Amino acid sequence: MSDNTPVAVPTPAFPGGTVLGYPRIGRMRELKKALESFWKGTTTEADLEATAKELRSVTRERMAGLGLAKDDSSIPSNFSFYDHVLDASVTFGAIPTRFARLRKDDGSVDLAGYSTIARGEGADAPLEMTKWFDSNYHYLVPEIGPETTFALSSTRWVDEFTEAKGAGYLTRPVITGPLTYLYLAKPSDDAPTGFAPIERLDDLLAVYVELLAAFKAAGAEWVQIDEPVLVADIDADRADVLANAEKVYAALAAAAERPQILVAAPMGSLEDALPVLAASGVEAVALDLVKGAVPEGVDLAGLTVVAGVVDGHNIWRTDADKALAKLEAVAALGGAVAVGTATSLFHVPHTLEGEEHLGEELLSWLSFADEKIGEVVTLATALREGEDAVADALAETRAALASRAAHPGTNRADVRDRLAAITPADRDRAAYPVREAAQHERFQLPELATTTIGSFPQTPEIRKSRAAWAKGEIDDAAYEAAMKAEIQSVVKLQEDLDLDVLVHGEAERNDMVQYFAELLDGFSVTKNGWVQSYGSRCTRPSILWGDVARPEPMTVRWAQYAQSLSDKPVKGMLTGPVTILAWSFVRDDQPLSVTADQVGLALRDEVTDLEDAGIGIIQVDEPALRELLPLRKRDQAAYLEWSVGSFRLSTAGAKDDTQVHTHLCYSEFGEIIDAIDGLDADVTSIEAARSRMEVLPAIRTHGYERQIGPGVWDIHSPRVPSTQEMTELLSLAKESIPGRQLWVNPDCGLKTRGYEETVASLENLIAATKAVR
Ligand code: MET
Numbered sequence: 013m014s015d016n017t018p019v020a021v022p023t024p025a026f027p028g029g030t031v032l033g034y035p036r037i038g039r040m041r042e043l044k045k046a047l048e049s050f051w052k053g054t055t056t057e058a059d060l061e062a063t064a065k066e067l068r069s070v071t072r073e074r075m076a077g078l079g080l081a082k083d084d085s086s087i088p089s090n091f092s093f094y095d096h097v098l099d100a101s102v103t104f105g106a107i108p109t110r111f112a113r114l115r116k117d118d119g120s121v122d123l124a125g126y127s128t129i130a131r132g133e134g135a136d137a138p139l140e141m142t143k144w145f146d147s148n149y150h151y152l153v154p155e156i157g158p159e160t161t162f163a164l165s166s167t168r169w170v171d172e173f174t175e176a177k178g179a180g181y182l183t184r185p186v187i188t189g190p191l192t193y194l195y196l197a198k199p200s201d202d203a204p205t206g207f208a209p210i211e212r213l214d215d216l217l218a219v220y221v222e223l224l225a226a227f228k229a230a231g232a233e234w235v236q237i238d239e240p241v242l243v244a245d246i247d248a249d250r251a252d253v254l255a256n257a258e259k260v261y262a263a264l265a266a267a268a269e270r271p272q273i274l275v276a277a278p279m280g281s282l283e284d285a286l287p288v289l290a291a292s293g294v295e296a297v298a299l300d301l302v303k304g305a306v307p308e309g310v311d312l313a314g315l316t317v318v319a320g321v322v323d324g325h326n327i328w329r330t331d332a333d334k335a336l337a338k339l340e341a342v343a344a345l346g347g348a349v350a351v352g353t354a355t356s357l358f359h360v361p362h363t364l365e366g367e368e369h370l371g372e373e374l375l376s377w378l379s380f381a382d383e384k385i386g387e388v389v390t391l392a393t394a395l396r397e398g399e400d401a402v403a404d405a406l407a408e409t410r411a412a413l414a415s416r417a418a419h420p421g422t423n424r425a426d427v428r429d430r431l432a433a434i435t436p437a438d439r440d441r442a443a444y445p446v447r448e449a450a451q452h453e454r455f456q457l458p459e460l461a462t463t464t465i466g467s468f469p470q471t472p473e474i475r476k477s478r479a480a481w482a483k484g485e486i487d488d489a490a491y492e493a494a495m496k497a498e499i500q501s502v503v504k505l506q507e508d509l510d511l512d513v514l515v516h517g518e519a520e521r522n523d524m525v526q527y528f529a530e531l532l533d534g535f536s537v538t539k540n541g542w543v544q545s546y547g548s549r550c551t552r553p554s555i556l557w558g559d560v561a562r563p564e565p566m567t568v569r570w571a572q573y574a575q576s577l578s579d580k581p582v583k584g585m586l587t588g589p590v591t592i593l594a595w596s597f598v599r600d601d602q603p604l605s606v607t608a609d610q611v612g613l614a615l616r617d618e619v620t621d622l623e624d625a626g627i628g629i630i631q632v633d634e635p636a637l638r639e640l641l642p643l644r645k646r647d648q649a650a651y652l653e654w655s656v657g658s659f660r661l662s663t664a665g666a667k668d669d670t671q672v673h674t675h676l677c678y679s680e681f682g683e684i685i686d687a688i689d690g691l692d693a694d695v696t697s698i699e700a701a702r703s704r705m706e707v708l709p710a711i712r713t714h715g716y717e718r719q720i721g722p723g724v725w726d727i728h729s730p731r732v733p734s735t736q737e738m739t740e741l742l743s744l745a746k747e748s749i750p751g752r753q754l755w756v757n758p759d760c761g762l763k764t765r766g767y768e769e770t771v772a773s774l775e776n777l778i779a780a781t782k783a784v785r
């Protein structure tokens with residue numbers, strides 16, 4: 013703690029160091045496996061509970077082993093079976109009417125019911141899934157209306173605290189805050205037009221008060237309430253947001269029975285919300301000092317500030333000197349200072365242990381969740397006892413940072429020269445009408461042309477061949493033959509189904525980013541660096557540590573082989589620069605715009621090679637374009653400029669009669685329609701099934717001359733949509749967009765689906781298209 017700690021230190025004081033949350037999925041993805049076997053019916057609810065309990069226990073032990081104390085609330089308790097926002101909905105009893113049957117008499121739902129709300133059942137669509145701020149995590153959107161009854165309906169949060177306490181750990185429960193919960197919610201189907209979930213704030217607040225009392229009764233000394241919504245510009249008046257923040261935290265601080273409250277604001281700067289929280293009566297506030305800046309000109313005397321100086325969202329080793337300087341600057345604001353992570357660590361993998369193949373040098377630049385806990389502990393010691401107490405650790409850190417800066421791979425002359433030679437013309441194609449005419453002439457596609465987004469089901473056999481090849485158990489020729497056989501069957505299936513534009517199915521891709529990362533210079537790939545994307549789904553982001561270049565073509569032989577099997581056009585399939593960045597852990601030593609252009613140039617060469625191989629339609633996926641959109645409006649224009657620019661750099665070398673597609677897996681078009689326009693793709697496919705084409709009227713109002721494929725099949729759930737359902741969606745779409753501009757496709761790729769549901773759904777999709785054409 014700093015020397016100028018004021019008198020009003022809460023009792024017991026906040027620990028000197030903490031993390032805002034820890035990965036939930038398990039080092040070996042134990043939770044994923046347990047959930048999926050529960051869903052398959054091979055294990056019971058009791059089995060799933062037992063695995064989860066064991067995982068929580070191992071997690072606590074690990075955090076304690078890494079130096080967080082067992083008795084001072086520094087270990088967060090942030091477990092979730094699927095999603096922390098869903099947990100809040102279930103805890104508050106805020107379950108949509110279509111799932112009311114899942115509630116038991118006491119209002120709770122069991123794990124089967126919880127899973128059903130997350131995944132849908134029959135005609136009952138699951139809760140909508142949306143990205144969590146500017147991360148690649150997806151939460152389940154609460155549906156709140158005037159009819160929603162809020163009541164404390166689950167004891168899980170409190171039970172987990174009690175479970176830890178029973179095992180000798182005084183943990184700190186982590187829950188989603190009322191502002192974030194309601195501002196991220198959408199109006200329920202029953203809500204009248206114009207209703208906003210935040211109107212229910214008072215009712216929800218009563219449940220939080222009750223919940224705090226329950227935590228207190230269970231013995232919790234601190235509770236962490238996450239309010240990332242306060243760092244973002246959202247679709248609500250900032251003054252109203254601040255007024256609500258004042259009201260909420262004054263009310264919670266005034267609650268008669270409660271633990272001490274830490275309000276955490278990960279993902280950016282609180283700015284004008286900081287004084288509001290500081291004055292509210294809560295004991296502590298956690299600031300993100302990686303994405304956000306050290307506040308200036310505020311008096312934080314009396315408040316404990318958890319200074320988030322260790323990046324929870326990226327994997328680079330913390331610059332300890334910079335971190336210490338920030339801690340000092342925060343201390344000067346008058347509050348008590350604790351060291352923290354900027355965000356929960358659930359955005360990064362568990363540990364570097366087992367990643368020795370990365371090589372000693374690269375390893376020394378990195379820090380995953382466990383190593384970050386070590387960094388927090390080191391910095392907290394430095395803060396408390398002075399730098400001398402951790403001199404060795406600091407020296408090691410400084411050496412690692414110096415080795416990173418000096419490494420030749422982080423500064424390649426060939427790459428830098430090519431980047432410097434880019435001109436504005438390199439980002440422009442001919443005018444759209446010229447391209448449209450040339451492409452129409454070449455492909456003669458019907459109105460409402462049908463296609464898929466790229467991947468077909470990744471069967472166990474495909475995974476087996478890939479794994480065997482990676483291990484050297486089968487040779488290149490055998491692997492090549494296995495992939496070609498797969499391509500052949502996928503092409504045949506699409507021809508039998510009568511799709512208009514085919515794909516090769518992406519069997520050879522373990523992941524749409526990692527596949528490219530493994531073939532490009534400047535990347536490394538982890539063995540077990542999994543992070544949760546949604547529910548049981550994890551991704552393994554690659555590490556983009558150096559300058560990017562393409563030693564040789566990456567996709568051409570697969571596309572060319574697929575095209576050789578059909579007279580219909582086969583789409584070449586690439587992942588765009590922004591998505592490659594968004595789904596990798598990207599170097600933080602230069603602007604993202606520079607890295608994005610490096611990737612853009614590599615892809616540009618691939619586009620040319622595909623064209624030369626006879627591929628006439630090329631899709632460059634940018635599902636993550638919106639994900640990196642800065643949370644504050646004032647930063648967005650600059651972001652869109654470079655992100656759109658790098659996409660155009662990758663595609664603008666294409667000939668007029670090459671049809672460029674792009675794909676985005678969400679439909680918050682309103683926010684970035686200008687950017688989508690700016691991408692200048694000939695065809696854009698988007699997600700629209702879950703939201704029932706709700707985006708199309710906005711597109712019509714905006715005016716959109718190019719072609720668009722609103723998804724008619726929500727591929728996130730195993731449900732097979734009926735012909736009638738898709739016919740209705742297509743009729744809706746046609747009310748907004750003329751048929752010649754419309755494409756018919758699923759919401760996203762099919763790699764997570766099984767063949768049975770894929771064939772059935774695509775048959776219905778084709779039947780619906782033919783009915784509407
Ligand atoms: C997350 S977007 C996925 C796009 C990719 N082409 C696929 O079909 O899987």
Ligand SMILES: [Zn+2]
Pocket residue numbers: 465635675676677759760761
């Ligand atoms: Zn997608």
